[in-house]
Amino acid sequence: PRHQRRRYAPPGPEQEGMRAQFLRLAGLLAALASVSLPTDGHGPVEGGGSTRSLPEKLVVAYPGNAVCDERVSEAISRGVNVVAWSFGALALLEDGAPAVSLQPDIECVLRVASQHSDVVHLVSFGGWDAPHPDPACDGASYYRAWKEWNESNRRADGQPLFDGFDWDLEGNDDKSSPYNEFSVEVLDIMGVMSTLAKQDGYIVSLAPPESYLDPRAPAAEASFSRSLLLTYPKWEREWKKDLGANYTEPYFGYHGRNCWAYLVAAYGGLGPEGTFDFASVQIYESYSHFAYDVQVSNLTISEGILRAAEHYLEGFVVDFSTDTSPKVAALGKQRISVPAEALVLGFIATSGDPHEDAPAHAYPYKKTFTVMPTEPDSVQRAYGDLAGKGRAPRGFMFWCISEEAGSTIPYYLSEGLAAVVRPSATWASVDKVHISPKL
Secondary structure, three states, X not given: OOOOOOEOOOOOHHHHHHHHHHHHHHHHHHHHHHHHOOOOOOOOOOOOOOOOOOOOOEEEEEOOOOOOOHHHHHHHXXXXXXXXXXXXXXXXXXXXXXXXXXXXXXXXXXXXXXXXXXXXXXXXXXXXXXXXOOOOOOHHHHHHHHHXXXXXXXOOOOOEOOOEEEEEEOOOOOOOOHHHEOOHHHHHHHHHHHHHHHHOOOEEEEOOEHHHOOOOOOOOOOOOEEEEEEOOHHHHHHHHHHHHHHOXXXXXXXXXXXXXXXXXXXXXXXXXXXXXXEEEEEOOOOOOHHHHHHHOOOOOHHHHHHHHHHHHHHOEEEEOOOOOOHHHHOOOEEEEOOOHHHEEEEEEOOOOOOOOOOOOOOOOOOOOOOOOOOOOOOHHHHHHHHHHOOOOOOEXXXXXXXXXXXXXXXXXXXXXXXXXXXXXXXXXXXXXXXXXXXX
16 A cells, blocks of 8 residues: 655656756856845845745645646635645755756746745645655755755745745655655754744745654654654554454555654744744545544544644654664653644545545545535534634645646635635634544
8 A cells, every 4th residue: 555645756857957057057146136136025135035924824735746837826716825836856966066956847836926926835845755855965055055046036026936945755655765764864954954944034834744743653652763664553453353364564554653753843843933834734644543533433524633633732742762863862752832823734635526535434444535624524613613712723735736626626625725714704603523532
């Protein structure tokens, strides 16, 4: 079994050639742009950077692998207000210099970002099966390369191409791949880049699969690991019961265990005062806790969302002391806080009929399933309950625009999630969700 989600596509020959050219011209172009372009309140700050701020409530969407076309504009018109362009990559050139590449056509992204300057545009680094940054280069050098590249490509309003970046580095289908473990060096690259970007006024977000930032990590095992080849024991027990003699362990062995909690603990935390502005938690990760709650424990969609949100909002302790790196182990036990203003819950779109991509309540269970945000016992009801308690999350995320655009109900997540978080909504009329005790 494999992840059914965001795939990384290596850049083509044309992109490979262009990225070196971008880097050579970056310094000159950035200098010219910084002095010749007017500012309008959102213009470049002294020394570069961004002054863009996030909307009060977020509907974050990824266009899809290398996607840039009218579907992105349509999703924005339906309510998306943060576009995380998928994907960017950090690599080293033959001479060892750090470089940035972008999957979607850069001229197209510039055009769409200029047309929708009221929307936040981030570049997302990563994707499933994507290479991690080469640790032969440090985070400060990668950041300088990204900043020069970003600020040498300016939108019509004078803003840098991207208002910041999003981290979505993940694992690999090939279990022998080195990218199925986060090295400390790669985590530090992410942390240093994020710290420097935040100092320059850029927006920085995380998009952890649920298991990479997991308040429900198995209590009987270490609560932290940098491996991405772990299991959820409750799911394995369920499959063993269903398959009997045909069960082979692991049935699904592509989960993490709080590997990104290191970023939160070591690099400034989540929220308005932290390094990371928000975390778009992929509760749709293959065979997630959310999927278990809905499919095996038979919670409704709204109950499953509410349970997931409350675990993050309550905070959780991660014990780093078992890690093989002395630097990581020295953190000891740390409480990880995910405040409501930094919590974004992520869902997955389907290109088919959303009503048919429903949870399964018996084997074979669904790896992932979509949601209809405004239908009874779905996102709207859970959000209403949390809002009534003063704990509404910052918003929602989904993967991806190209999928929902091709569904039988086009743009159902863009429109539906925007309807849930719209400021004019009145939640007093929404029935409260009551769920059974936590598993």
